[in-house]
Amino acid sequence: MARGLSSHALAHVRGRMQGRSLVVCPPCEWEDGRLAENVHVPLEVSGVTKVYPGGIQALDQVSFRIAPGERACLLGPNGAGKTTLIRLLTGALRPSSGRVSLFGLGVEDPDFLGAKRRVGIVPQSPGMYRDLSVDDYLQLVRDLYGSGNIAEVVEAFGLGPFRARKMAELSGGMQRRLSMAAALVSSPEVLLLDEPTVGLDPVATREVHTFLRKVMPGRTVLLCTHNLAEAEALCESAIILRQGRVLLHERIATLRQRIQPVLVLRAAQGPERLMEALVAQGHAPTREEDAVRVHVADAVAQAPELLRRLLATGLEVYECRVVTPSLEDLFLDVVGANDARA
Numbered sequence: 001m002a003r004g005l006s007s008h009a010l011a012h013v014r015g016r017m018q019g020r021s022l023v024v025c026p027p028c029e030w031e032d033g034r035l036a037e038n039v040h041v042p043l044e045v046s047g048v049t050k051v052y053p054g055g056i057q058a059l060d061q062v063s064f065r066i067a068p069g070e071r072a073c074l075l076g077p078n079g080a081g082k083t084t085l086i087r088l089l090t091g092a093l094r095p096s097s098g099r100v101s102l103f104g105l106g107v108e109d110p111d112f113l114g115a116k117r118r119v120g121i122v123p124q125s126p127g128m129y130r131d132l133s134v135d136d137y138l139q140l141v142r143d144l145y146g147s148g149n150i151a152e153v154v155e156a157f158g159l160g161p162f163r164a165r166k167m168a169e170l171s172g173g174m175q176r177r178l179s180m181a182a183a184l185v186s187s188p189e190v191l192l193l194d195e196p197t198v199g200l201d202p203v204a205t206r207e208v209h210t211f212l213r214k215v216m217p218g219r220t221v222l223l224c225t226h227n228l229a230e231a232e233a234l235c236e237s238a239i240i241l242r243q244g245r246v247l248l249h250e251r252i253a254t255l256r257q258r259i260q261p262v263l264v265l266r267a268a269q270g271p272e273r274l275m276e277a278l279v280a281q282g283h284a285p286t287r288e289e290d291a292v293r294v295h296v297a298d299a300v301a302q303a304p305e306l307l308r309r310l311l312a313t314g315l316e317v318y319e320c321r322v323v324t325p326s327l328e329d330l331f332l333d334v335v336g337a338n339d340a341r342a
Contacts (some may be wrong), residue, residue, distance in 0.1 A: 040104030041065045042190045042220040043089060048098030050084050050244075058084040060244040061098070071221040072249075073231035075331055076241035082224050085241075086194050089222070091116060102190070117145055120183035122176075124195040130168035134159055134178060137167060141182045148185035157181045157211060173204025177211065184215055191216065193223040197230060209233065232327035242335050252327060259325040259333055261299040263306065265292050268316035277313050281306075291319070 043066035050059040059081045066072050074082050087093040088100045091107050099106050102115035109115075129137060135150075142148040154160055157177045162170065170178065176196065183191065196212065197205040212234055225231050231238065238255065240247045248255075267274040274292045278285040285294040296302045299322045307320050325333075 040101075042068055042103055043222060044099075044101045044104075045085065045088070046099045046101070048085075048088065048095045048100060050081070050088065050093065051096045058244055059088075059095075062241075062244070062246050063098075064239055064246055064249045066220055066222055068220055069218065070237060071216055071235045072223070072237045072239055073235040074222055074224040074239050074241070075228070075231060077335060079243075080241035081244040082241060083194070086192060086222075086224050089192060090119075090121060117186075118188055119190040119192060120186075120188035121192045122179050122183050122194065122196050124198055130166065132167055133164050134167065134170070135163040137178065138182060138185060141185050145186050148187070150185060153181040153185050156184075156214070171204070172200055173207055176200060176204065176208055180208070180211055180215070188219070190220045191222070193221065193225075195225055196223070197225075197227060205230075228326070228328040228331055238327065238330075240331065240334050247334055252330070255327075255330045255334075256325055259329055260295060260297065261322050261324045262293045262295050263299050263303055264288070264319070264321050264323050265294065265310070265317055266290060266319040267310070268318060274310070274315060274317070277310055277315055281309060293323075 045065075046063050048059055048062045049057070051057045062081070062085070074085065076082050084093065088095055089102070091112065094107055102112070102119060105112045105115040132140070138150045138153065142150055154163065157180060159174075159177060159181060162174060167175070167178065180196070193212070197208050200208065209230065216234065221235070223231060223235055232252065235252065237249065237251045239249045265274055265278075271287050271290055271292050275285050275287060278292065278294055283294050283296070285292045287293075294306075296306065303320055303322060307317060310317050
């Protein structure tokens with residue numbers, strides 16, 4: 001039992017901690033690149049609809065599966081249903097119809113709690129127990145889930161100097177570190193990350209990203225975030241929601257093929273003169289501050305000839321670079337700029 005906690009307090013915390021998950025289980029078995037028959041998909045959502053009281057529909061026939069070892073980001077405008085999905089996956093909510101499963105087990109299965117213990121959760125709000133020290137909290141988590149190496153996560157997340165400090169006295173970045181340490185203390189196979197850097201300053205955000213890059217490899221990850229740069233840096237695939245429906249679930253590398261790279265040009269004569277020359281050559285350029293962007297069928301192959309023609313007109317072009325689409329570009333292409341701002 002955690003130091004300084006009565007059995008009544010521990011029982012109370014146990015109730016509040018339902019859903020934070022964490023025990024070690026054997027690694028997945030593979031046969032010829034496929035899942036062995038006895039291995040279930042870590043996260044699966046099948047035909048899920050969720051309607052809240054009052055008839056508010058948050059999800060409409062949502063289906064997707066996260067394969068073992070996949071690092072996926074969950075993206076969508078405000079109100080798309082991302083938070084509802086995370087709560088369904090943790091068992092905090094039940095679907096109105098359809099099925100949510102962890103390792104093949106749904107909330108109706110007697111062994112669902114065991115499946116939840118194989119999942120580590122980093123919530124959007126750390127949910128601090130203000131009167132506990134860092135050490136007490138980590139010990140409590142370990143006691144609740146029956147396994148774990150506190151010294152290991154303390155070292156990994158740089159918590160050593162703060163072990164005796166009350167949780168209420170920690171900075172926002174340090175609270176987030178503690179949340180990640182608690183989620184990982186028992187070496188879970190799956191990580192659910194719900195806006196892990198929301199509200200943090202740039203320094204704390206960079207620290208969190210550094211820690212996540214260390215712990216994500218080898219685990220199945222679902223990252224819910226509004227930060228598209230964060231999603232692109234940490235994930236390899238994207239699930240995009242809009243109005244409670246899945247628009248796509250693709251690898252980010254595959255999504256990039258939807259939008260051709262563009263050429264970004266700058267000339268000493270300025271963007272207006274550069275745009276005039278491009279229009280005269282049959283292009284439809286767009287201005288971007290002091291630069292000009294132009295779409296061509298094959299940016300890499302066509303850039304040298306385009307540059308030669310511009311130089312021949314007397315323009316002093318001092319920059320011509322190929323820009324591949326970012327995840328933000330891909331997201332806006334899929335959901336539309338207006339929906340993305342909703």
